[in-house]
Structure formats: structure tokens, C-alpha cells
Amino acid sequence: MPFTPIRRSTTSSIVIRFHNSATDLLANCQSDLKARERDANIILPFALKAKHGESSSSSTSSAPHNPKFLPQITTSFSSDSESSDDEAVPALTSPTKVDQFWLSAWTSRGRQPAKLDMVLSCTNGPIGKYPVFLYSNVPDEDLTSVLVIPRIDALVARLRSLVTSKRVFSVFGPVPLTQPFVHAWSSSTGATPVIDPYYAAKHTFCTRESLTSAPISPLSVSHSLRLAEPSDLVGAASLCHGFASGSEPFVLSVEDSIKEANLYISQRQMYVYKIEDAIASIVCVTRSSANVSAITKVYTNPHFRGQKCAEKLVRYVCQVLLGEMGKREVVLFVAHDNKAAEKVYDRVGFQGLWGKPRPEGVNDWVEIGFEEAEVGHW
Structure with missing residues (x-):
């Protein structure tokens, strides 16, 4: 009988990492952000400035910087079907009081190094809190709904455990990320989106x-x-x-x-x-x-x-x-x-x-x- 090879599906995971300091974010993401410095402008400069202002006694000084030890949510899915497993998202807890933070979304495949896909920031400015900012580490042509939606859903699940709906007064990012975020956040919290966008623009250089x-x-x-x-x-x-x-x-x-x-x-x-x-x-x-x-x-x-x-x-x-x-x-x-x-x-x-x-x-x-x-x- 002819031998028919068995196709083994490759299990991948979406990993959401929580960073309660710029120091921690940059320890894990700086090389990726610097490699796409122009596109990461909404995230990288503020993080560099915030890191400079963080004292050596910050709460992250004792936290390991190895990504595999970071607090995280993991959503498993098969890379063959690219479908997410909603049941893998942990149940939400009551929002925790956090002043400012970042979330990063990674794809992990077996023993391969995890790949950064997205960064979400929830930070404060000198006059008021900033919107939620979204950054994609993935080229525009690869931002399909199959890639974006499960990662945005996982980011929203983690974000909801950290802040109340009143904190998220707006979200700003590339259109392929922002629209799914609005849908996921509204579905999760009951928040009502404003009908007309606050700002719709081209990013140019x-x-x-x-x-x-x-x-x-x-x-x-x-x-x-x-x-x-x-x-x-x-x-x-x-x-x-x-x-x-x-x-x-x-x-x-x-x-x-x-x-x-x-x-x-x-x-x-x-x-x-x-x-x-x-x-x-x-x-x-x-x-x-x-x-x-x-x-x-x-x-x-x-x-x-x-x-x-x-x-x-x-x-x-x-x-x-x-x-x-x-x-x-x-x-x-x-x-x-x-x-x-x-x-x-x-x-x-x-x-x-x-x-x-x-x-x-x-x-x-x-x-x-x-x-x-x-x-x-x-």
C-alpha cells in the first residue's frame, strides 16, 4: 500500500503580556519597535520617555524580563485553521487599579521564539489621560481579519480586567485594528461608540x-x-x-x-x-x-x-x-x-x-x- 503521510496541525497560541512599566515593555518589545520605528511612533517615544522617568525602585525592578515569565493570557488555536478558541480566554476579574500600562500580543508556535503582533497602550499625558493607542507590528498587507480579530479580542479581554469602561473614552490606531477593537469593546462592556469618529486621518512621512x-x-x-x-x-x-x-x-x-x-x-x-x-x-x-x-x-x-x-x-x-x-x-x-x-x-x-x-x-x-x-x- 502506498504510504500516505499524516499531516500534523501546528498548534499556535496568542499570548497577551501585561507591562506595568515602560522599562518592562521595552525590555520585551524595544527591538521590534525600533525595527519599525516610523510605524511605532505612537508607542515607542512615549515609552522611552516614561522609562527615563521611572525610578530604580519601580515595582518592575524585581520582575524578570524573560517574556515567558511575564503575566499573560494565552489563547490557543490551530495555525492550520487560524481559528481562535474563545474558551481559552480566562474569565474576567474585577478591574484592577493600574495607573498606566501596556499590553502586547504575541504569536507563539512551539519552540520558536514568540513573535510580536500588536501593542496596546493605556497611558497618561501631562494634561489628561491619553486614548487607548494601538500599534501593529504586522505589515499592512498581512492584517487580515483572521489575524486581527482573535488578537484584538484577547487584548480587549485583558484590558477589561484592568480598567472600567469609563477609562476608555476613545481608541486610536490603524483602521484594521481600531474597528475590530470598537466592536469587541462594545460587545464586552456595553459601551456605546460615538457615531462620528473623533479623527480620521492619513499617517504620512x-x-x-x-x-x-x-x-x-x-x-x-x-x-x-x-x-x-x-x-x-x-x-x-x-x-x-x-x-x-x-x-x-x-x-x-x-x-x-x-x-x-x-x-x-x-x-x-x-x-x-x-x-x-x-x-x-x-x-x-x-x-x-x-x-x-x-x-x-x-x-x-x-x-x-x-x-x-x-x-x-x-x-x-x-x-x-x-x-x-x-x-x-x-x-x-x-x-x-x-x-x-x-x-x-x-x-x-x-x-x-x-x-x-x-x-x-x-x-x-x-x-x-x-x-x-x-x-x-x-
């Missing part, structure tokens, strides 16, 4: 090669581009307030606008376009790691619009970051419905905008809010 030269005339004597200084605080705070007023629900009081502007200035993260004594535009740069920085706020005083102030300042900031500061890429988000801003960024050299082909790294992100939650700020 600019490099030294793509950065364009200024096609406009030199600045006049009364105009200047520079880092913001303490003397700029009042004008800068006014523009921070103006930016936030158009970013519902993340509006700022006058006091918080001053606090935010002061933080930007003291940390050398704000650039200004000044016309005589007035600040015409601001550009804020945060989420910086070794090779990548993010432009996270661009706003022009309504009295100075139509003079290409934002374009001049964004280009100047990119020149500083990619030149003097040695960054390889500058990233930003541009809202789908903000065609004026998209045109500006396209002229500066950001990729995949204004109807042009999208290279790898330009993709769609969305922030979806939840009703009756305690809104933070970012």
Missing part, C-alpha cells in the same frame, strides 16, 4: 530625499522662524487654545492652554513663525525617538491665513529635524477632510498625499470615541 526646497520668496525683514521662547508664552497659549477649540471633544481651558504651551516651550518642542511681535503660526514636535519625530500640532492665527505661514514653518521645522537633528523621517497625521492642510504637506514633501500613490508607511488611522466615558486629552 517626509524624508531628507522627499523634502522640497522652498518655492516661495525669502522672508521679509519683519518675519522670523525659530524655536519658541518663554517670552512667546501668551501668544503661543492663545494659538494652542485656538487649535483645541476645533478639536472636539479635546478642548482646553485658558489655564490648560497656558500649561500646554509652557510645556512645549520648556521642552523645546514648539516652533513659531513671527511677524513683527505677533505669532502667526505654531508647529509642535513631540514623540521623538532616535530617527523619527512627529509633528503633532500645526495652527495658524486666523488673522495671518493666506500668507503660507504654515507651509513655511512646517518646511523649516522639517529642515531642522532632518538636518541639524539628524532625523531620518518626520511623521504626521492629516485629517481626510482637511484638504488645505493636505495640500500644504504635499508641497513640503510628505508622501502619499493629494491623490499621489501611497508608499509603504502611508495608511489610514481613525479615532473612535465612546459615550459616557471620562474624556482625557491628547
